[in-house]
Amino acid sequence: MPGPTATVPKVCPMRIGILGGTGPAGRGLAVRLAAVGDEVVLGSRDGERAAGVAAGLVDAWPDHTLAITGGTNEECAGAEIVVMATPWDGAVATVRPLADELAGKVVVSMANALVKEGREFLALMPPRGSVAAMVQAALPHSLVSASFHHLPASEMEKLTTPMAADVLVCSDHREAAEATVALVDRIDGLRGIDAGSLSQAAAIEAFTAVLITVNIRHKVHAAVQLAGFPDA
Numbered sequence: 001m002p003g004p005t006a007t008v009p010k011v012c013p014m015r016i017g018i019l020g021g022t023g024p025a026g027r028g029l030a031v032r033l034a035a036v037g038d039e040v041v042l043g044s045r046d047g048e049r050a051a052g053v054a055a056g057l058v059d060a061w062p063d064h065t066l067a068i069t070g071g072t073n074e075e076c077a078g079a080e081i082v083v084m085a086t087p088w089d090g091a092v093a094t095v096r097p098l099a100d101e102l103a104g105k106v107v108v109s110m111a112n113a114l115v116k117e118g119r120e121f122l123a124l125m126p127p128r129g130s131v132a133a134m135v136q137a138a139l140p141h142s143l144v145s146a147s148f149h150h151l152p153a154s155e156m157e158k159l160t161t162p163m164a165a166d167v168l169v170c171s172d173h174r175e176a177a178e179a180t181v182a183l184v185d186r187i188d189g190l191r192g193i194d195a196g197s198l199s200q201a202a203a204i205e206a207f208t209a210v211l212i213t214v215n216i217r218h219k220v221h222a223a224v225q226l227a228g229f230p231d232a
């Protein structure tokens, strides 16, 4: 079966939409991408709420010229690359009505299906094995990748905090993997690593529960860094 036709942007800076971008994860990603010159549209079920959150981010960093605006999730889906940053159980309902708008585009799923039990996070098993696979099934004409799962939003949103992490990327579409690795690499201190097909999203998403639990237990903000790469 032929895959979707890609309209992967080649030029930088890019216009990046973040569905559910009003939450900590979306806000953190938005400020980091805007800080390197990208234009970011925060999406929300309530466009006015997103506009207010976007204005708050711009005001919070007056020494930077952050091109962050807010709108509805529909408006945000018009961007060149779109990140899915809602809670996992809202992902399919969020993307499905946008399938036509998102056709041919790279859609990056960063959602993790987790549950908190006491001081521990546990991974849930979503239908199809991962949230990213659910999103790809709901968007058969989009090029879905999975990435950004292990980055702590609280650190991302503080532009004064240096980031140092490897960010795993997986996709069934070569163009989407390449575009997502390039997107990660644009953020200071992050390195995107192609980790294979979208089947790997199950393990990548589930590992988030381990990482957060380690961070809670040891009161740290540990990140993923892979040893053994030549320039590591």
Ligand SMILES: NC(=O)c1ccc[n+]([C@@H]2O[C@H](COP(=O)([O-])OP(=O)(O)OC[C@H]3O[C@@H](n4cnc5c(N)ncnc54)[C@H](OP(=O)(O)O)[C@@H]3O)[C@@H](O)[C@H]2O)c1
Pocket: 019, 020, 021, 022, 023, 024, 025, 026, 043, 044, 045, 046, 049, 050, 084, 085, 086, 087, 088, 089, 090, 091, 093, 094, 110, 111, 112, 113, 148, 149, 150, 151, 152, 153, 154
């Ligand atoms: N927080 C982190 O450190 C972090 C790091 C990496 C990945 N992630 C993943 O990224 C995703 C977002 O994380 P978050 O902490 O930002 O989550 P969040 O604050 O709970 O949700 C993000 C936004 O999604 C929208 N939303 C909430 N429930 C929804 C639903 N049922 N359907 C559609 N939209 C809904 C809300 O925006 P509106 O009300 O404005 O629509 C909310 O502001 C999660 O899947 C999480 O696992 C989080």
